[in-house]
Amino acid sequence: AQSVTQLDSQVPVFEEAPVELRCNYSSSVSVYLFWYVQYPNQGLQLLLKYLSGSTLVKGINGFEAEFNKSQTSFHLRKPSVHISDTAEYFCAVMNTGGFKTIFGAGTRLFVKA
């Protein structure tokens, strides 16, 4: 069975500071990995995805993530955050032969002025 653990439920950070949101997963097979963002009372939007190839993945809004197979991690980073980045971020995993996406519990990012 697969599982996703987001190591921080809330991350407060000052504007223009760097941020890292941590995600670890567990799976016995190869996986696809995703980060989604959710603004209040809205649906989720894809930030970036890892399917294969380069382990450093760049997404929208200046975010990037690095797939580390040995540590089974897929941490999300941004070098300088903005107030508008305040949202909830979800890490998700899907095995390459399947259909079911498993989501982490989410990390709420607060960007302070």
Add this chain to the structure above:
Amino acid sequence: DGGITQSPKYLFRKEGQNVTLSCEQNLNHDAMYWYRQDPGQGLRLIYYSQIVNDFQKGDIAEGYSVSREKKESFPLTVTSAQKNPTAFYLCASSIDFSVGELFFGEGSRLTVL
């Protein structure tokens, strides 16, 4: 613009009543999904459908029902058998089961009074 439309955005229900949440997509996607979101628990899969007239139970299907009579539509009924229906419900679609990226609607918030 292509996308997923969920309605209503907010819904109040008395105990013992069934309610139906609408989900329509014009992305020409084969696969559609319903998720339930509760604070601090991420997203949990209720039902999914790969093609018209076919759907399968997800992890928390008890107290819910769906239909898939048209490719574009995947309504969810929350029945009186659902013990704790107050939640945020998200409909999603993907091109097909092998492609992991999900496209989400803006959600429907159901409150049982």
